[in-house]
Amino acid sequence: MLTQCLSYDLKLSNILVASLHPGQIITRESESEEETRFNESDVTISPEESVMGMMRVLTQLHEKHTGTFLDYKGKTCHF
DSSP states (O other): OHHHHHHHHHGGGTOOOEEEEOOEEOOHHHHHSOOOOSSTTOOEEOHHHHHHHHHHHHHTOOGGGTTEEEETTSOBOOO
């Protein structure tokens, strides 16, 4: 909701606002423990892959994306 409200407030200033989900990241702790997943389709990725994906999404943002919640691949996440 904050993303949507902020995007509305900043639209006239030509500022895009979007929230990004980094994905399920592999960490040192998760490598040594059995992982708990919210969904069988969840994919665990490296921090580098997550950052590269989010940077790619940021460089491809357009006005139509303002107020949205996107994952590291650029797909819309649902609240």
